Every structure is written in C-alpha cells, then in structure tokens.
Amino acid sequence: AQRVTQPEKLLSVFKGAPVELKCNYSYSGSPELFWYVQYSRQRLQLLLRHISRESIKGFTADLNKGETSFHLKKPFAQEEDSAMYYCALRDSGGSNYKLTFGKGTLLTVNP
Amino acid sequence: GAGVSQSPRYKVAKRGQDVALRCDPISGHVSLFWYQQALGQGPEFLTYFQNEAQLDKSGLPSDRFFAERPEGSVSTLKIQRTQQEDSAVYLCASSLALGPSYEQYFGPGTRLTVT
Numbered sequence: 001a002q003r004v005t006q007p008e009k010l011l012s013v014f015k016g017a018p019v020e021l022k023c024n025y026s027y028s029g030s031p032e033l034f035w036y037v038q039y040s041r042q043r044l045q046l047l048l049r050h051i052s053r054e055s056i057k058g059f060t061a062d063l064n065k066g067e068t069s070f071h072l073k074k075p076f077a078q079e080e081d082s083a084m085y086y087c088a089l090r091d092s093g094g095s096n097y098k099l100t101f102g103k104g105t106l107l108t109v110n111p
Numbered sequence: 112g113a114g115v116s117q118s119p120r121y122k123v124a125k126r127g128q129d130v131a132l133r134c135d136p137i138s139g140h141v142s143l144f145w146y147q148q149a150l151g152q153g154p155e156f157l158t159y160f161q162n163e164a165q166l167d168k169s170g171l172p173s174d175r176f177f178a179e180r181p182e183g184s185v186s187t188l189k190i191q192r193t194q195q196e197d198s199a200v201y202l203c204a205s206s207l208a209l210g211p212s213y214e215q216y217f218g219p220g221t222r223l224t225v226t
Binding site for chain 2: 088
C-alpha cells in the first residue's frame with residue numbers, strides 16, 4: 001500500500017525566513033512525487049513534480065529515495081506563500097494513476 | 112480557458128436523502144477522477160474514468176456511491192441514502208490523458224453536509 005506522511009499540520013514562519021515542508025512516503029514501486037498547493041478560496045493546483053526538477057515560485061523539492069522523502073523548500077518565504085500544501089504520490093509506471101495525498105500542512109508566513 | 116467546474120458548490124442533505132454531484136471536465140480531457148476530502152484530511156481517491164469507461168471504482172466507500180460518465184464528458188457522482196459520514200468536499204479532476212506528463216486539474220469541489 002502507498003502512504004504519504006506530512007508530519008506537520010501547521011507551520012508558521014516569518015517573511016524572509018527559510019521554510020521546509022516535510023513529506024515522507026511509503027511505496028514499494030517506483031513513485032512519482034508531487035506538491036499541490038491550495039491558496040485561500042482557490043482550488044487545488046499543482047505546484048511542482050519531481051520529474052520536472054524545476055523551481056516554481058522559488059520552491060524546490062528533491063526526491064530522496066534512500067530516506068523516502070520529498071521535502072519542499074524555499075530559502076526566503078513570502079507572505080503570498082501562505083496556503084495549504086499537500087504532498088502526493090503516484091506510481092510512475094502509469095498503471096496506478098490515482099494520486100495518494102498526505103493530510104496537508106498549513107503554512108502561514110507572518111509579516 | 113475554462114477549468115473544471117462542479118455543481119452545486121454547496122449541498123445540504125438530510126440523512127437518508129439521495130444527492131447527485133456534477134463535474135464538467137476541461138474540454139477534450141479523456142481522464143476524469145473523483146476524490147473525497149474529509150475535514151482535516153487530504154483528498155482520497157474514489158473512482159476513475161477513461162472516456163465513458165469506469166476503469167477503477169475501488170475507492171468508493173460503499174455501494175451507496177455510484178458514478179457515471181455516459182458520454183465521456185460530464186460526470187455525475189450519486190450518493191444514495193446519505194449518512195453523516197458522507198459529509199466531505201467532493202473533488203473532481205481531469206487530465207488530457209494518462210501518463211507522467213499529464214497533470215490532473217482540479218475543480219473547486221462540492222461541499223456536502225449531511226444533517
């Protein structure tokens with residue numbers, strides 16, 4: 001069975017401080033990892049995926065297969081980063097298309 | 112362009128009532144997914160369609176839940192004899208196709224409250 005764990009329900013930082021949202025996963029196959037974000041009163045949207053290896057809005061995430069982690073990082077948080085963040089997993093083989101989500105971390109960036 | 116739309120946005124049902132939730136995917140998207148998000152939880156997979164074919168319904172919590180997509184476009188999630196534990200936000204997502212290149216685009220959700 002596949003499982004995604006986000007250990008922090010709430011995370012509060014000050015503007016300009018570094019931020020790291022933790023995500024650990026459990027999956028026996030070859031996983032594809034994602035971070036989704038939901039801003040206040042908006043719909044869930046994709047932030048980034050590990051296969052793209054890109055930086056979106058200053059956020060990066062590296063897949064660490066040894067530690068089974070996919071932590072989301074940003075060196076300098078901005079107030080507009082305040083949102084709910086969900087880590088998600090999918091089988092990269094394509095036979096299991098369903099996304100498995102963590103419970104989410106609510107990030108608050110204080111001025 | 113228009114994204115995924117869902118209606119109604121909010122639904123209050125008395126226990127025992129039947130409800131129908133509608134999803135309009137992005138035009139041309141062949142894959143359609145339903146997820147259930149209970150309060151304080153992440154979305155959980157319910158079912159999946161490829162065009163009009165329902166390829167996986169393993170996430171449906173009981174036989175009171177039924178989904179259809181008869182013409183491969185609009186989908187309806189029906190819940191019969193609603194129970195309080197059915198209270199949740201129901202999310203619909205669509206993607207152009209399957210595969211690692213294809214993003215799932217989510218709708219705004221329908222918040223169902225069963226009283």
